[in-house]
Amino acid sequence: MGNIRPQLVSLLHQNTIDGSVKGKSYDCIYVDEHCIIFDLNTQSKKAMIPMDVAIEWIKSYITEQIYPEWGAKLKMSVIKENSPWSTSHHSFSSHLNAILRAYIEEYE
Secondary structure (H helix, E strand, C coil), X not given: CCCHHHHHXXXXXXXXXXXXXXXXXXXXXXXXXXXXEEECCCCCCCEEEEHHHHHHHHHHHHCCCCCCCCXXXXXXXXXXXXXXXXXXXXXXXHHHHHHXXXXXXXHC
8 A cells, every 4th residue: 555645646647537527527737745736627626635635535445445436425424534634525525536536547
């Protein structure tokens, strides 16, 4: 699991990832070991997400605490139970779900 951070940086750097709603996408304009920044576009708002939160979602998938077919809100409700970042999950659940899906498509 130690490779998740560099994998996310590589995956998201200057990339657009698809959302779960058809036609929705998230444009990553900056990513480093600490945060991910998505730009404003016609389908989504600007967001800055701590890298640790994205990694929590991926680790939860890897350890089978959540499953890809679940909706973002169900995933969030499971993950935030034990998360030190629990207040950050609600605002960005659709972004985090898109990050998780992109990660699964690329690395699983």
